[in-house]
Amino acid sequence: SQTIHQWPATLVQPVGSPLSLECTVEGTSNPNLYWYRQAAGRGLQLLFYSVGIGQISSEVPQNLSASRPQDRQFILSSKKLLLSDSGFYLCAWSVAGIGTEAFFGQGTRLTVV
Amino acid sequence: AQSVSQHNHHVILSEAASLELGCNYSYGGTVNLFWYVQYPGQHLQLLLKYFSGDPLVKGIKGFEAEFIKSKFSFNLRKPSVQWSDTAEYFCAARRGGYQKVTFGTGTKLQVIP
Numbered sequence: 001s002q003t004i005h006q007w008p009a010t011l012v013q014p015v016g017s018p019l020s021l022e023c024t025v026e027g028t029s030n031p032n033l034y035w036y037r038q039a040a041g042r043g044l045q046l047l048f049y050s051v052g053i054g055q056i057s058s059e060v061p062q063n064l065s066a067s068r069p070q071d072r073q074f075i076l077s078s079k080k081l082l083l084s085d086s087g088f089y090l091c092a093w094s095v096a097g098i099g100t101e102a103f104f105g106q107g108t109r110l111t112v113v
Numbered sequence: 114a115q116s117v118s119q120h121n122h123h124v125i126l127s128e129a130a131s132l133e134l135g136c137n138y139s140y141g142g143t144v145n146l147f148w149y150v151q152y153p154g155q156h157l158q159l160l161l162k163y164f165s166g167d168p169l170v171k172g173i174k175g176f177e178a179e180f181i182k183s184k185f186s187f188n189l190r191k192p193s194v195q196w197s198d199t200a201e202y203f204c205a206a207r208r209g210g211y212q213k214v215t216f217g218t219g220t221k222l223q224v225i226p
Contacts, residue, residue, distance in 0.1 A: 032212045041122065043203060043218035051212050059213075090157070094214065101147050102205070102214050104157040 002027035006091045006105030013112055019064075019078040021108050023091030026072065031093040033074040034102060035066055038088040047089075050074060051096060086112045116140075117206050119217035126194050127225050134189040134220050136178075136204030143209025146187040148178055149216075152200045160202075163187065174198070199224045 006023045013019060025031050032051055036044040046059045048066035056066050063082050067075045074091060088109050092102040116139045126132060138144060148160040161172025168180040178189045187204060204217040 034214065036216070041218065043119070044205075044216035046213065046215060049213055057213070092157075092214075094212070096212070101159045101162050103159075106156050 002093075002103065004091060004093055004103060004105045006108060008108060009106060010109045011111070013081050013110065015083055015112055016080050019076070019081050019085070019110070021076040021089055021091075021110075023074045023076075023105055024072055025093045028072070028093070028095065030071060030096045032096050032102075033068060033072075034092040034094075035074065035076050036090040036092065038090055038107070044090065048076070081112045083112050086110055117204055117215050117217040119202075119204050119220050121220045122218070123221045123223070125223045125225065128196055129193045132189070132191040132194045132198070132222070134202055134204075134222070136187045136189065136217060137185050138187070138206040139185065140208055141185075145207040145209060146178070146180060147205040147207075147214075148172065148176070148187070148189050149203040149205060150200045151203070151219075157203070160189070194222070194224050196224045196226045198222060 003026045034049045035047045038044050048058055050056050050068045053068050064078050088107050090107045091105040094100050094102045118137045120135050146163040149157045150160050151157050160176050161170045163170045163180045170178050176191050178187055180187050201219050201221050203219045205214050207214045
């Protein structure tokens with residue numbers, strides 16, 4: 001069966017520090033991968049999605065970037081965090097091609113101080 | 114631009130009351146539709162999905178949703194809610210043939226015993 005791992009679960013980082021959140025999927029090949037940010041009253045905002053290695057689509061201009069160095073690995077990064085980057089970040093995957101529902105990881109609570 | 118609208122932000126019901134949460138999407142053509150639920154402290158789970166066929170979709174835990182193409186709607190219903198249905202509910206959509214999944218802002222449901 002397929003599983004998705006996202007870490008860390010919580011993270012406190014100072015303003016100006018770098019960020020790296022990692023997400024990996026097991027049990028499937030060539031998944032679509034997504035990064036969302038969940039904020040109260042704003043629902044889930046799609047930040048990035050990827051349909052293959054090295055293919056990243058950015059949805060919202062911001063201080064973050066994403067990379068997909070391997071088929072089932074999706075990384076969310078920042079060179080210098082801002083206070084406004086605080087939030088709950090969710091990684092998700094779906095089956096490529098035919099389109100299915102998205103399956104979510106447990107999320108990372110990021111607090112920038 | 115693709116968008117998903119959920120007009121009810123916070124709903125409070127007594128146990129055994131009927132539930133209907135609204136969801137509208139803004140683009141035409143083939144569409145895949147989803148309802149997700151997030152129970153307190155838990156990750157997002159799929160309640161039900163519509164891809165094609167019967168526009169009345171049955172999901173888990175007694176939930177159902179009806180796809181009305183002419184109204185661009187996919188409302189979630191449950192005839193009799195329980196206290197355990199207290200959660201946040203998200204509608205999501207994917208345009209047919211595309212990989213991007215867009216979410217609404219969510220509806221917080223509080224069921225009073």
